[in-house]
Amino acid sequence: xxxxxxxxxxxxxxxxxxxxxxxxxxxxxxxxxxxxxxxxxxxxxxxxxxxxxxxxxxxxxxxxxxxxxxxxxxxxxxxxxxxxxxxxxxxxxxxxxxxxxxxxxxxxxxxxxxxxxxxxxxxxxxxxxxxxxxxxxxxxxxxxxxxxxxxxxxxxxxxxxxxxxxxxxxxxxxxxxxxxxxxxxxxxxxxxxxxxxxxxxxxxxxxxxxxxxxxxxxxxxxxxxxxxxxxxxxxxxxxxxxxxxxxxxxxxxxx
Amino acid sequence: xxxxxxxxxxxxxxxxxxxxxxxxxxxxxxxxxxxxxxxxxxxxxxxxxxxxxxxxxxxxxxxxxxxxxxxxxxxxxxxxxxxxxxxxxxxxxxxxxxxxxxxxxxxxxxxxxxxxxxxxxxxxxxxxxxxxxxxxxxxxxxxxxxxxxxxxxxxxxxxxxxxxxxxxxxxxxxxxxxxxxxxxxxxxxxxxx
Numbered sequence: 001x002x003x004x005x006x007x008x009x010x011x012x013x014x015x016x017x018x019x020x021x022x023x024x025x026x027x028x029x030x031x032x033x034x035x036x037x038x039x040x041x042x043x044x045x046x047x048x049x050x051x052x053x054x055x056x057x058x059x060x061x062x063x064x065x066x067x068x069x070x071x072x073x074x075x076x077x078x079x080x081x082x083x084x085x086x087x088x089x090x091x092x093x094x095x096x097x098x099x100x101x102x103x104x105x106x107x108x109x110x111x112x113x114x115x116x117x118x119x120x121x122x123x124x125x126x127x128x129x130x131x132x133x134x135x136x137x138x139x140x141x142x143x144x145x146x147x148x149x150x151x152x153x154x155x156x157x158x159x160x161x162x163x164x165x166x167x168x169x170x171x172x173x174x175x176x177x178x179x180x181x182x183x184x185x186x187x188x189x190x191x192x193x194x195x196x197x198x199x200x201x202x203x204x205x206x207x208x209x210x211x212x213x214x215x216x217x218x219x220x221x222x223x224x225x226x227x228x229x230x231x232x233x234x235x236x237x238x239x240x241x242x243x244x245x246x247x248x249x250x251x252x253x254x255x
Numbered sequence: 256x257x258x259x260x261x262x263x264x265x266x267x268x269x270x271x272x273x274x275x276x277x278x279x280x281x282x283x284x285x286x287x288x289x290x291x292x293x294x295x296x297x298x299x300x301x302x303x304x305x306x307x308x309x310x311x312x313x314x315x316x317x318x319x320x321x322x323x324x325x326x327x328x329x330x331x332x333x334x335x336x337x338x339x340x341x342x343x344x345x346x347x348x349x350x351x352x353x354x355x356x357x358x359x360x361x362x363x364x365x366x367x368x369x370x371x372x373x374x375x376x377x378x379x380x381x382x383x384x385x386x387x388x389x390x391x392x393x394x395x396x397x398x399x400x401x402x403x404x405x406x407x408x409x410x411x412x413x414x415x416x417x418x419x420x421x422x423x424x425x426x427x428x429x430x431x432x433x434x435x436x437x438x439x440x441x442x443x444x445x446x447x448x
Contacts, residue, residue, distance in 0.1 A: 029411045033330060037334075052306070219306075
């Protein structure tokens with residue numbers, strides 16, 4: 001049934017063709033856009049995986065301090081003096097963490113005495129996540145310096161010195177002067193051992209180790225500091241009182 | 256012939272797109288420039304194994320930016336809405352998970368929240384879950400009815416999904432509602448030879 005004149009017929013066909021071409025173009029546009037979006041998602045995935053690979057590569061400890069644990073996840077404190085059956089105590093802390101300083105102030109001495117006397121096998125797992133939160137690099141530099149203090153033979157005293165001088169203002173961090181001059185002096189690192197320390201610190205030789213310790217803490221699901229684990233079991237810091245001996249009690253409970 | 260009722264819902268679609276899209280884009284953009292914080296935040300939930308949490312921490316912000324932009328511009332709206340809804344559902348489930356376990360993710364050094372009372376932090380959870388479920392609802396709406404005003408879907412493809420654009424292809428190129436010109440013959444049914 002044709003009620004159109006031939007001219008109108010042609011224009012109808014032309015309109016149809018134009019409409020179909022427009023539809024085809026739109027279909028093509030859609031395919032291009034979907035392709036671009038898929039490409040964007042793939043790029044994001046590749047970028048994320050690349051960041052992951054770089055991160056884990058940097059955490060390979062080519063150089064590590066003399067008292068590093070076998071898994072390169074901590075530094076042992078007064079190793080070798082542990083008595084038979086002494087529980088392993090792992091302390092996870094960040095040098096910029098105020099709660100860690102509080103713990104250190106109250107229990108640091110007791111803990112180190114227990115390690116020295118062989119009551120426990122102590123290891124410090126130093127984390128650096130506060131650099132991200134506080135937007136500085138003091139946690140990493142302090143951790144590097146502490147590892148170098150172990151190379152220089154005065155780890156525990158250096159560790160104590162850092163926490164003793166933690167700034168009131170969270171975020172101020174530590175200066176290189178403090179790390180290389182003040183804390184070393186307080187830890188008894190002088191003369192030749194100071195040269196060893198400086199050589200280690202200025203070359204950032206312990207960087208890989210520091211990252212490996214931090215990564216290991218992450219893998220151990222540490223999401224809060226300070227965290228104390230005794231033979232792998234979490235110590236509930238809420239049970240600790242103002243009495244330093246409460247730490248001894250809690251540790252022995254988990255033994 | 257326009258259809259007035261559909262036009263009103265198209266405005267709802269626009270609002271849904273802009274809200275959900277802006278939330279995703281801003282959240283993503285803030286994290287994309289600070290990926291290490293994103294990683295810490297993901298780890299704080301203690302849901303994923305460590306390496307997976309790190310990967311998600313790196314990947315999520317980038318995906319949020321991509322899908323936030325898609326929603327705001329109204330491009331591939333059905334997919335954007337569906338993916339946005341999935342993100343919001345995942346976030347709601349994650350918060351419910353830490354709520355049930357009594358974990359306070361904003362508290363203390365790790366969450367970057369400084370010294371926040373854990374009970375205060377946990378008290379916010381139900382609100383945050385409600386918020387995320389509300390945003391999820393916007394995404395579901397868009398996945399079901401992706402038509403909206405001022406969308407690139409319409410400008411580039413004539414409409415947000417295949418059935419729509421087939422109709423729209425015969426409409427004029429204005430941003431207006433679908434018009435059905437009943438005097439035009441349907442394709443293939445009239446051969447003028």
